[in-house]
Amino acid sequence: MLNKTFLIAKREFLTRIKKKSFLIMTLVSPLLILLFYGLIFYFTVNKSIGEENKKIAIIDNAQLLKQDLENTKTISFHFELDQTEKLNDLLSESFGYYAVLKIEKNEAGEIIYQLLAKDQPSIGLVSTIEDKIEAKLKDEQLQQKGIDKALLSQINNTRVNIETKKLTDNGFEEGNAGLTTAIGFVGAILIYFFIFLYGVQVMRGVIEEKTNRIVEVIVSSVKPFELMMGKISGIALVGLTQFLIWVGLVAALSGPVSGLVMQLMDVNPSELSAMNQGAGAAGTENTSKFGSLLAGLSNLNIPLIVGLFTFYFIAGYLFYGALFAAIGSAVDNETDTQQFMFPVTMPLVFSFVLAQTIVIQDPNSTLSIWLSMIPFSSPIIMMVRLPFGIPPLQIFASMAFMIAGFVFTVWFAGRIYRIGILTYGKKPSYKEIFKWLFQKN
Amino acid sequence: MLIQINNVTKKYQNHTALSHINLDIPSGIIFGLLGPNGAGKTSLIRILTQITEADEGTIHLDGNLLNRTHVQAMGYLPEERGLYKKMQVADQLLYLAELKGIPNKEARQRLKYWVDKFEIKTWLGKKVEELSKGMQQKIQFIGTVLHEPKLIILDEPFSGFDPINAQILTEEILALKEKGATIIFSTHRMDSVELLCDKIALINLSEKVLDGAVPQLKEQYKKNQFEVQFEGQLNLNQDLFNLVTSEEKYGVQKISISTQTRISNREILNHLLQSNINLLSFKEELPSMEEIFIEAVKQKNNLHHAE
Numbered sequence: 001m002l003n004k005t006f007l008i009a010k011r012e013f014l015t016r017i018k019k020k021s022f023l024i025m026t027l028v029s030p031l032l033i034l035l036f037y038g039l040i041f042y043f044t045v046n047k048s049i050g051e052e053n054k055k056i057a058i059i060d061n062a063q064l065l066k067q068d069l070e071n072t073k074t075i076s077f078h079f080e081l082d083q084t085e086k087l088n089d090l091l092s093e094s095f096g097y098y099a100v101l102k103i104e105k106n107e108a109g110e111i112i113y114q115l116l117a118k119d120q121p122s123i124g125l126v127s128t129i130e131d132k133i134e135a136k137l138k139d140e141q142l143q144q145k146g147i148d149k150a151l152l153s154q155i156n157n158t159r160v161n162i163e164t165k166k167l168t169d170n171g172f173e174e175g176n177a178g179l180t181t182a183i184g185f186v187g188a189i190l191i192y193f194f195i196f197l198y199g200v201q202v203m204r205g206v207i208e209e210k211t212n213r214i215v216e217v218i219v220s221s222v223k224p225f226e227l228m229m230g231k232i233s234g235i236a237l238v239g240l241t242q243f244l245i246w247v248g249l250v251a252a253l254s255g256p257v258s259g260l261v262m263q264l265m266d267v268n269p270s271e272l273s274a275m276n277q278g279a280g281a282a283g284t285e286n287t288s289k290f291g292s293l294l295a296g297l298s299n300l301n302i303p304l305i306v307g308l309f310t311f312y313f314i315a316g317y318l319f320y321g322a323l324f325a326a327i328g329s330a331v332d333n334e335t336d337t338q339q340f341m342f343p344v345t346m347p348l349v350f351s352f353v354l355a356q357t358i359v360i361q362d363p364n365s366t367l368s369i370w371l372s373m374i375p376f377s378s379p380i381i382m383m384v385r386l387p388f389g390i391p392p393l394q395i396f397a398s399m400a401f402m403i404a405g406f407v408f409t410v411w412f413a414g415r416i417y418r419i420g421i422l423t424y425g426k427k428p429s430y431k432e433i434f435k436w437l438f439q440k441n
Numbered sequence: 442m443l444i445q446i447n448n449v450t451k452k453y454q455n456h457t458a459l460s461h462i463n464l465d466i467p468s469g470i471i472f473g474l475l476g477p478n479g480a481g482k483t484s485l486i487r488i489l490t491q492i493t494e495a496d497e498g499t500i501h502l503d504g505n506l507l508n509r510t511h512v513q514a515m516g517y518l519p520e521e522r523g524l525y526k527k528m529q530v531a532d533q534l535l536y537l538a539e540l541k542g543i544p545n546k547e548a549r550q551r552l553k554y555w556v557d558k559f560e561i562k563t564w565l566g567k568k569v570e571e572l573s574k575g576m577q578q579k580i581q582f583i584g585t586v587l588h589e590p591k592l593i594i595l596d597e598p599f600s601g602f603d604p605i606n607a608q609i610l611t612e613e614i615l616a617l618k619e620k621g622a623t624i625i626f627s628t629h630r631m632d633s634v635e636l637l638c639d640k641i642a643l644i645n646l647s648e649k650v651l652d653g654a655v656p657q658l659k660e661q662y663k664k665n666q667f668e669v670q671f672e673g674q675l676n677l678n679q680d681l682f683n684l685v686t687s688e689e690k691y692g693v694q695k696i697s698i699s700t701q702t703r704i705s706n707r708e709i710l711n712h713l714l715q716s717n718i719n720l721l722s723f724k725e726e727l728p729s730m731e732e733i734f735i736e737a738v739k740q741k742n743n744l745h746h747a748e
Contacts, residue, residue: 004540214525220492
């Protein structure tokens with residue numbers, strides 16, 4: 001039996017690897033992903049690109065700001081005199097103001113701020129202006145109380161940097177919340193995309209064999225279950241190959257690409273190396289962060305993370321891949337898959353969203369623990385929880401549930417598959433598919 | 442390969458596909474499995490090929506209960522043809538043989554024979570989708586027999602073949618029989634198999650209607666009807682003969698007569714020649730397979746009603 005499953009897996013693997021689209025996908029898609037995230041990163045770092053410079057006129061009837069307010073990167077402030085009839089003109093093109101900020105004192109002595117603009121100003125803009133004014137007023141009050149500017153800036157530069165240490169067998173060891181979050185998250189994203197991309201490939205492959213009608217010839221030589229397992233494992237090998245190529249590419253390209261990213265970010269490499277050198281000596285805020293980042297990395301249990309990643313990567317794929325195979329067998333063409341795809345992809349998307357929100361905020365909450373036990377969500381959730389440390393008992397329990405889970409879905413899918421591949425015509429209902437489970441061969 | 446099908450029944454959710462089928466298929470013959478579409482032929486074939494299982498009954502091959510090891514000894518050409526469209530012809534054929542347990546090296550060796558036979562050397566490197574329908578059919582036939590099965594099951598093998606290729610296929614089927622293979626040949630076009638099949642079984646509405654050797658069935662169902670062509674005036678003895686049809690063309694009379702009782706051809710001719718006619722031809726009208734089928738179904742229904 002294994003021999004035939006192996007033959008089928010071999011064919012799946014070879015025909016897919018030989019395709020031109022495999023080469024293109026393997027080489028081009030990481031570049032696209034890099035470009036995609038690179039752009040997001042670039043825009044996030046250089047916020048100013050997304051915003052245009054805005055000129056804001058301030059009419060300070062309360063004499064609050066003393067004709068002085070510091071400009072920001074994107075906002076420049078200009079003080080104008082109050083001339084009611086000119087208010088509309090200020091917003092016209094000849095002045096070029098985006099908005100007019102009116103500050104007045106009412107009869108009760110309260111100060112009223114009004115931002116007048118042609119369109120609704122964004123919340124971001126309003127809060128930036130609020131912050132600027134608040135800071136200026138605070139400074140003024142402090143100075144009035146006799147604190148001079150130099151002392152003030154010293155006080156303002158107070159920084160707190162909390163080091164995280166977690167309890168391990170060796171006592172408290174240094175960790176790094178930022179880095180662990182990132183590593184867990186990358187693992188979760190990889191598993192999520194792998195299951196989705198290759199699960200759908202399994203489904204398409206099954207539909208293709210069914211519409212080609214080759215399937216009847218094949219199942220006269222091998223059992224449907226062998227065919228299904230061969231297909232799932234062959235496609236898994238394609239995915240793993242692609243993954244390994246990517247790891248190789250990342251290793252080879254990480255140097256030049258990070259250089260490019262830094263160039264885009266206007267970071268001078270010599271500055272960075274200076275920062276690196278200064279990491280030992282406690283100095284500026286940046287260097288101490290960088291130092292703890294490296295220390296955190298060395299204290300992560302890398303073999304455990306890699307081992308469990310591999311396990312959940314494969315087990316999660318098998319779990320969902322079998323379900324995708326069952327969907328493919330039940331329908332004649334891809335348009336009919338929508339209805340059946342939904343219940344399979346929903347838990348996957350659901351756990352991916354929860355991973356980014358609830359689980360990452362509290363990786364050891366009761367909900368997080370339960371989500372990491374259920375095989376539908378555990379491959380993704382475990383990756384996020386893993387770097388924060390999970391008790392061994394929970395790891396074993398989750399793995400046991402995962403194995404039981406994919407044994408069950410493979411059995412479940414096999415029952416549907418054996419009937420589905422030979423059933424043509426009308427799209428079956430859930431009720432019919434349920435009957436297939438217990439139908440005799 | 443001797444096949445004994447014993448009381449095989451198969452039910453699907455809403456209907457019975459096969460009910461209590463008994464069939465013996467001797468080794469080394471071409472066996473025709475005939476019946477209209479939906480009669481249960483494909484259901485029976487799928488049970489034989491172990492794609493599905495019978496609900497009741499047993500099947501023995503050469504005296505052994507049907508089991509997974511038999512899969513290697515069978516070649517199956519389904520009614521709905523199919524190949525991997527993107528796969529090269531040679532890879533595809535070798536793959537199918539390997540799935541039947543033939544090592545790659547040996548499969549390559551055997552492929553040479555068929556490559557020469559069908560002159561397909563130039564196709565081997567092509568993808569299946571680049572071939573014409575007829576070529577694909579040939580490839581699929583090679584895929585069915587490349588592992589040299591002892592039992593070859595062909596479901597509607599001639600559909601989609603042009604007359605020339607159908608002739609080639611017929612020759613190949615006969616050659617495989619010569620080499621000792623048992624061939625089961627399923628079709629709803631009953632007349633197409635009369636010349637090819639040694640024995641047949643007729644299936645209708647999940648039940649076996651009749652089975653036997655083709656000449657014997659014809660003998661059994663013949664209506665003692667004869668076609669006579671002649672010139673001149675014939676006085677037909679009304680006590681012995683019924684005139685079924687008659688027509689005249691360019692002075693030649695063509696009539697169809699049936700006899701009341703079974704009498705020898707010699708006697709019939711004697712009677713005919715008593716008239717002053719110039720006899721041009723005389724032959725017995727044997728029933729076609731289709732006529733036998735209709736007759737057998739009728740008889741079976743009458744039997745049911747009588748019960």
